[in-house]
Amino acid sequence: MPEITVAIPANETSYALKIEKKLLNKVGKEIAQIFNGSKIMVVTDETVHGYYGETVLNQLKTAGYDVQCIVLPPGEQTKAFSSMPNIYSQLIEFGLTRSDLIIALGGGVVGDITGFAAATYLRGISFVQIPTTLLAQVDSSVGGKVGVDLPEGKNLVGAFYHPKLVLIDPLVLETLTDLSFADGMAEVIKYGCIKDEPFFNLLMDLSSREEVMEQIEYIIEKCCTIKKEVVQADEKDTSERMLLNFGHTLGHAIEAYYNYETYSHGQGVAIGMVELSKIAEEKSLTKSGTTEKIISILEKNHLPTKLAEPRDYAKILTYIKKDKKNFEGSLNVILLNEIGQAQKLKTNRQFFDALKTGGTTN
Known part of the structure; x- marks a missing residue:
């Protein structure tokens, strides 16, 4: 039979991440360097719009663009597939x-x-x-993962689609609540856990939000550099990039079980990192004492290290079977050999069985 081969050259993607204080006051000039069209739709949420919407819109209008704005309700509940028709309709109406x-x-949801x-x-x-x-700033805006949640789980519909620029x-960050700031610190800490022990130790030495902010440009740059290197090695999340999911398999299940209302993303990931490391230590897969270090740094950053209702794990674990990291009946779980060194373990949901009776031992 006839056979035709379709060969499409690999898509060469490159974009800049610019990190600079007061960069928001230069948005018009920065956009003009990468975009010479006429219309721009800004998508934000009610909270961010109140703080920065006028600044960004005025910058773009001054640069000569025809600009409109979609303002969404804040919160993870907005990141639902059911939100898309309204967004599409406004894009169409704007032409x-x-x-x-x-x-x-905005933040990760936006x-x-x-x-x-x-x-x-x-x-x-x-x-x-x-962002x-x-x-x-340190995670979701970099790497091209975009998507929405379904009732069955988080980020189950999406694409790999990179931005032209990240500013x-x-x-x-000065306008963030302490809760939101701590949420981000969970991801910052994750980078130290999986790839950089000296960075983890630096974070351990910072005792307050004020001390973190004194080094914030370096911290953001370090996290983005680690993610850049991982994404460049594995854009489509089939090998190396999976290391970025440390704590996320259980964290996403926790978020979904409580309908994205009880635990934030960072809180879910924090609990996930701890529980996973406890299990791995008990199985001699992670160096003894690693979990204790993780608990210490999370508590210092006002993040939870255990579930308030451990008996809920029996139901929470049902969400893991819907996780994107399930492949051919196996589950890819990210573990630490020790702080700064992560590995991918091909296992199954039974790996988490210790949680069914109310969590791992303390």
Whole structure:
């Protein structure tokens, strides 16, 4: 029979991450360097819009762009597939074409849902990330993962779709609540856990949010550099990039079980890192004492290290079977050999069985 081969050259993707205090006051100039179209839709949420919406919109208008804004309710509940038709309708009403641009101004929820809209509207339109939370600045705005949640689990619908530019202004972190700041620190700590023991030790020596902010540019740059290197080695999350999911398998299940209302992403990941390390230590897969170090640094950053209702684990674990890291009946779990060294373990849901009776031993 006839056989035709379709060979498509690999898509060469490259974009800049710019980290600078007061960068938000230069948005118009920065966008002008990478976009010469006419229309820009800014997507943000009510909280961020109150702080920075006017600044960004005025910057873009001054640069000569025709600008409109979509303002979403804040919170993980917004990052649902059911939110997409309204977003698409507003993009269509504005007359946005493939030659135009979308800007995500906000935290991880805004960045993820805006990126997914950009990836799917007209089969792809350029977008820019302007992350305004610590979590988004060090993690979710980098690497091209975009998507939305389903009732069955987190990030089950999405795409790999990179922005044209990421603009990071550390000064916007000053308006974060302590809860939101701590949320981001969970991801910061994760980077030290999986890839960089000296960085982990530096974070351990910082005793307050104020001390973190004194070194915030270095901290953001370090996290983004680690993620850049991992993503460049494995864009589609099939090998090396999975290391970034340390604590996330259980963390995502915790978030989903409580309908994204009881535990934030960072809190879920914090608990996930601890419980996973406890199990791994008990199985002699992780160096003894590692969990104690993780608990210490998380508590210093006001993050939970255990579930308030451990008996809920029996039901929480049912969400793990829906996790994206399930492949061919196996589950890829990320463990630490020790602080700064992570590995991927191919196992199954039974790995978490110790949690069914109310959590691991303390």
